[in-house]
Amino acid sequence: MTxxxxxxxxxxxxxxxxxxxxxxxxxxxPGVRELSAQATRDGIxxxxxxxxxxxxxxxxxxxxxxxxxxSVDRMLYYYFGNKEGLFIAVIEDxxxxxxxxxxxxxxxxxxxVQALRDVIAxxxxxxxxxxxxVTLLNTENLHQGRHIVxxxxxxxxxxxxxDVIRRILHTGVQQGLFRPDVVARDVYLLIVSTGYFxxxxxxxxxxxxxxxxxxxxxxxxxxxxxxxxVLRTVSR
Amino acid sequence: MTxxxxxxxxxxxxxxxxxxxxxxxxxxxPGVRELSAQATRDGIxxxxxxxxxxxxxxxxxxxxxxxxxxSVDRMLYYYFGNKEGLFIAVIEDxxxxxxxxxxxxxxxxxxxVQALRDVIAxxxxxxxxxxxxVTLLNTENLHQGRHIVxxxxxxxxxxxxxDVIRRILHTGVQQGLFRPDVVARDVYLLIVSTGYFxxxxxxxxxxxxxxxxxxxxxxxxxxxxxxxxVLRTVSR
Amino acid sequence: MTxxxxxxxxxxxxxxxxxxxxxxxxxxxPGVRELSAQATRDGIxxxxxxxxxxxxxxxxxxxxxxxxxxSVDRMLYYYFGNKEGLFIAVIEDxxxxxxxxxxxxxxxxxxxVQALRDVIAxxxxxxxxxxxxVTLLNTENLHQGRHIVxxxxxxxxxxxxxDVIRRILHTGVQQGLFRPDVVARDVYLLIVSTGYFxxxxxxxxxxxxxxxxxxxxxxxxxxxxxxxxVLRTVSR
Amino acid sequence: MTxxxxxxxxxxxxxxxxxxxxxxxxxxxPGVRELSAQATRDGIxxxxxxxxxxxxxxxxxxxxxxxxxxSVDRMLYYYFGNKEGLFIAVIEDxxxxxxxxxxxxxxxxxxxVQALRDVIAxxxxxxxxxxxxVTLLNTENLHQGRHIVxxxxxxxxxxxxxDVIRRILHTGVQQGLFRPDVVARDVYLLIVSTGYFxxxxxxxxxxxxxxxxxxxxxxxxxxxxxxxxVLRTVSR
DNA sequence: CATGAATGAGCTTTCATTCAT
DNA sequence: CATGAATGAAAGCTCATTCAT
Numbered sequence: 012m013t014x015x016x017x018x019x020x021x022x023x024x025x026x027x028x029x030x031x032x033x034x035x036x037x038x039x040x041p042g043v044r045e046l047s048a049q050a051t052r053d054g055i056x057x058x059x060x061x062x063x064x065x066x067x068x069x070x071x072x073x074x075x076x077x078x079x080x081x082s083v084d085r086m087l088y089y090y091f092g093n094k095e096g097l098f099i100a101v102i103e104d105x106x107x108x109x110x111x112x113x114x115x116x117x118x119x120x121x122x123x124v125q126a127l128r129d130v131i132a133x134x135x136x137x138x139x140x141x142x143x144x145v146t147l148l149n150t151e152n153l154h155q156g157r158h159i160v161x162x163x164x165x166x167x168x169x170x171x172x173x174d175v176i177r178r179i180l181h182t183g184v185q186q187g188l189f190r191p192d193v194v195a196r197d198v199y200l201l202i203v204s205t206g207y208f209x210x211x212x213x214x215x216x217x218x219x220x221x222x223x224x225x226x227x228x229x230x231x232x233x234x235x236x237x238x239x240x241v242l243r244t245v246s247r
Numbered sequence: 248m249t250x251x252x253x254x255x256x257x258x259x260x261x262x263x264x265x266x267x268x269x270x271x272x273x274x275x276x277p278g279v280r281e282l283s284a285q286a287t288r289d290g291i292x293x294x295x296x297x298x299x300x301x302x303x304x305x306x307x308x309x310x311x312x313x314x315x316x317x318s319v320d321r322m323l324y325y326y327f328g329n330k331e332g333l334f335i336a337v338i339e340d341x342x343x344x345x346x347x348x349x350x351x352x353x354x355x356x357x358x359x360v361q362a363l364r365d366v367i368a369x370x371x372x373x374x375x376x377x378x379x380x381v382t383l384l385n386t387e388n389l390h391q392g393r394h395i396v397x398x399x400x401x402x403x404x405x406x407x408x409x410d411v412i413r414r415i416l417h418t419g420v421q422q423g424l425f426r427p428d429v430v431a432r433d434v435y436l437l438i439v440s441t442g443y444f445x446x447x448x449x450x451x452x453x454x455x456x457x458x459x460x461x462x463x464x465x466x467x468x469x470x471x472x473x474x475x476x477v478l479r480t481v482s483r
Numbered sequence: 484m485t486x487x488x489x490x491x492x493x494x495x496x497x498x499x500x501x502x503x504x505x506x507x508x509x510x511x512x513p514g515v516r517e518l519s520a521q522a523t524r525d526g527i528x529x530x531x532x533x534x535x536x537x538x539x540x541x542x543x544x545x546x547x548x549x550x551x552x553x554s555v556d557r558m559l560y561y562y563f564g565n566k567e568g569l570f571i572a573v574i575e576d577x578x579x580x581x582x583x584x585x586x587x588x589x590x591x592x593x594x595x596v597q598a599l600r601d602v603i604a605x606x607x608x609x610x611x612x613x614x615x616x617v618t619l620l621n622t623e624n625l626h627q628g629r630h631i632v633x634x635x636x637x638x639x640x641x642x643x644x645x646d647v648i649r650r651i652l653h654t655g656v657q658q659g660l661f662r663p664d665v666v667a668r669d670v671y672l673l674i675v676s677t678g679y680f681x682x683x684x685x686x687x688x689x690x691x692x693x694x695x696x697x698x699x700x701x702x703x704x705x706x707x708x709x710x711x712x713v714l715r716t717v718s719r
Numbered sequence: 720m721t722x723x724x725x726x727x728x729x730x731x732x733x734x735x736x737x738x739x740x741x742x743x744x745x746x747x748x749p750g751v752r753e754l755s756a757q758a759t760r761d762g763i764x765x766x767x768x769x770x771x772x773x774x775x776x777x778x779x780x781x782x783x784x785x786x787x788x789x790s791v792d793r794m795l796y797y798y799f800g801n802k803e804g805l806f807i808a809v810i811e812d813x814x815x816x817x818x819x820x821x822x823x824x825x826x827x828x829x830x831x832v833q834a835l836r837d838v839i840a841x842x843x844x845x846x847x848x849x850x851x852x853v854t855l856l857n858t859e860n861l862h863q864g865r866h867i868v869x870x871x872x873x874x875x876x877x878x879x880x881x882d883v884i885r886r887i888l889h890t891g892v893q894q895g896l897f898r899p900d901v902v903a904r905d906v907y908l909l910i911v912s913t914g915y916f917x918x919x920x921x922x923x924x925x926x927x928x929x930x931x932x933x934x935x936x937x938x939x940x941x942x943x944x945x946x947x948x949v950l951r952t953v954s955r
Numbered sequence: 956c957a958t959g960a961a962t963g964a965g966c967t968t969t970c971a972t973t974c975a976t
Numbered sequence: 977c978a979t980g981a982a983t984g985a986a987a988g989c990t991c992a993t994t995c996a997t
Binding site: 538539540541542618620621622623624625627628631632640641642666668669672673675676677679680681683684685686687688689690691692704705708709711712715716 | 776777856858867868877878911912915916917919922924926927940947
């Protein structure tokens with residue numbers, strides 16, 4: 012018997028989430044065995060994140076992952092049921108991490124212009140610092156979001172940034188700075204688009220533009236342009 | 248001798264492009280066998296485009312392609328050398344097709360505002376109608392642009408749209424409509440970002456936003472917003 | 484120390500039988516833990532019987548058995564040493580059950596014809612009601628009786644039916660009803676053959692005969708024919 | 720592309736039978752390549768028959784088969800699609816062989832008693848000389864006839880023996896030797912039961928009876944008893 | 956020009972079993 | 977007494993590719 016629900020079952024009806032499994036047995040003090048077990052699981056998850064990000068789902072072989080985790084293939088199945096279950100855990104973990112990072116954003120919504128600048132800087136920088144986020148999402152979209160829908164509480168991973176932007180826009184309108192007819196979701200998508208695409212397509216763009224779009228000044232230039240554009244589109 | 252050079256070298260330094268090979272023996276009148284051979288080659292290329300777009304490079308097996316083309320594995324090697332050569336041919340063909348489509352864009356640069364609207368509409372619609380373009384580019388970027396650099400005249404596939412936008416902006420500035428300090432490349436990237444991301448990430452976005460972003464009115468709303476944003480950012 | 488001897492030797496020369504182990508510590512009153520332990524063991528044995536009967540020895544995986552028993556793999560090794568030890572216990576249990584059933588047969592050997600009818604009915608019905616008996620025996624014969632010879636007192640499981648038939652035939656001869664030159668063992672094999680084969684090969688027979696041999700009237704017809712045949716062969 | 724229809728397709732809709740594939744391209748003279756290919760296929764089929772008969776379907780691994788055939792795993796899939804397809808081909812071949820053997824039976828139906836003796840001798844001897852037939856059928860019945868129903872023309876493999884027996888009984892009735900109310904199918908099942916069971920269960924029977932049932936005189940004794948029994952049950 | 960046959964390495968997954976507390 | 981963690985080997989199968997005519 013394994014921590015992962017039986018593989019067939021795990022695909023159809025997942026009773027325990029990867030997250031809940033990781034948490035352990037509540038308040039009870041964990042023994043050394045459980046701690047090392049947790050380390051094993053975490054190591055596989057971390058290795059899988061890197062391997063899937065680098066090679067995609069199909070290209071990221073189980074062997075690549077287990078050896079990167081300094082473990083063996085068998086343990087992957089012990090903890091995650093199968094390759095797909097591992098990928099789902101990776102996606103879930105990826106969203107959790109980004110949500111945590113967003114939660115740490117300390118914004119002063121009373122200063123809507125500056126707050127918007129901060130949000131843009133955060134999003135663009137997050138993608139730059141987390142290229143694996145971009146490739147994992149591309150992989151998931153290649154598979155038509157097949158794994159995301161299996162997340163237990165998919166909705167909980169919906170970006171809170173959109174709510175933040177909504178509040179910023181609201182304050183800006185009240186202060187007479189912003190137009191009242193701008194939808195927060197559009198602004199969110201605009202910001203995310205520019206940050207995501209710039210990172211996602213950096214290789215093909217570089218090949219055709221003959222510039223290094225990842226050079227610090229190029230990145231700064233792009234961020235300035237995006238900030239300017241966003242502010243123009245929300246301002247009166 | 249086969250159409251595809253057989254040496255190992257053919258994989259690293261490709262002397263003849265897939266395109267040039269496809270053209271055949273110049274002015275000589277082709278016989279019926281060559282015509283059917285051309286049809287076989289085209290069928291494989293078309294099938295490969297669909298299969299690679301749907302499954303990525305690793306997920307798109309040779310067998311999937313040859314059976315989709317109603318051909319056999321062996322023919323793929325006969326015409327394209329190996330799987331990578333076929334993928335390169337697909338990428339090349341994909342760029343060629345988009346360039347052809349762009350070339351058909353009939354713009355009146357004397358009307359810069361309308362011309363810009365037309366460019367935006369073209370780009371957004373092109374991605375919507377060619378989802379395979381998006382997934383193939385994502386796949387190529389996952390592989391860090393490894394195949395694109397093997398295209399013989401990569402630069403020739405650089406989007407002409409950027410030049411078009413440059414002319415539009417220039418005219419707009421002369422007419423006193425646009426700001427003089429906007430870089431065409433930034434505007435191009437802005438437009439492409441919004442069109443590409445919206446299509447590329449449609450599955451994960453839908454999962455978390457609970458909306459159908461591909462519904463006609465949603466698409467129109469997005470296009471309006473993007474158009475508005477672009478015009479605001481270039482206008483005085 | 485575990486109930487199943489842990490040494491490697493336990494697999495080759497088994498000193499204690501599964502049955503003796505199950506009995507426990509003789510007359511001592513068992514505690515609640517031992518009762519539940521007994522329940523666990525019985526549950527595994529029952530599950531194993533079903534799984535081995537359905538999938539054979541090789542097809543019946545440890546995991547299938549433990550999950551069918553709502554237990555875990557480890558318990559199987561705890562109580563039965565290994566998979567082979569469990570299979571041996573299943574075979575032993577199967578024979579014990581059939582012997583118990585035979586023992587309940589209440590025959591009037593003074594009425595040899597009727598007694599023979601009863602024996603035939605019993606055998607044919609037993610196989611019909613215990614298809615697992617048939618598939619387990621087939622599995623054991625596939626393995627060339629490898630496990631049966633490890634039963635401690637294999638001979639004790641020899642069918643008592645053959646002795647019963649011997650007595651019936653003897654009485655019948657004395658009453659002038661039966662031929663004196665019929666061997667009980669032959670009659671026994673004849674009855675068993677017809678009952679066993681009809682059940683064992685029901686799937687392939689049905690596929691080729693286009694009849695449902697398991698329909699009640701078909702079963703009755705077969706029993707009548709067998710009874711008639713046996714009586715004709717033993718009668719003067 | 721392979722001779723075996725694509726594996727998925729082969730399981731659902733089998734267009735070409737294993738037999739038809741083996742026949743080759745009709746009247747055209749086969750080249751040396753095709754001859755050796757046929758040899759490869761036949762070798763695998765023969766090895767598979769032995770391995771499946773000895774170890775069952777689950778116990779008969781692909782590696783055991785390919786090495787017994789002095790081939791490699793891959794060729795098994797090339798010719799038979801998958802393990803199940805190979806097993807089906809084995810079953811089909813097994814039936815074909817038995818039907819061929821039955822066809823060679825030269826009976827004089829004008830001598831119904833002797834003809835019946837000959838049929839019994841044939842059936843009992845066939846099982847004795849072909850123990851693989853017995854274990855393969857047991858394996859197929861363990862799997863509930865799952866493979867047999869996939870045979871293209873399953874009905875064609877229905878034993879012709881039953882028709883032979885029908886004719887014999889008919890002649891016997893006309894000659895006033897046999898009872899008119901005996902069903903050929905019952906006689907067929909009776910004969911087959913006794914031959915099959917005696918072979919199939921030889922290991923468990925020997926273990927409990929303490930006799931060698933496979934000794935020549937034991938076999939002859941059994942054949943005599945069966946013959947006597949059958950004749951008694953059909954005679955007036 | 957075209958194609959059936961063949962191949963070795965790799966894939967994901969499951970196997971029965973033991974370790975360590 | 978009981979169990980979660982771990983494991984090496986082997987399973988069935990698919991991979992991209994080359995051979996040989």
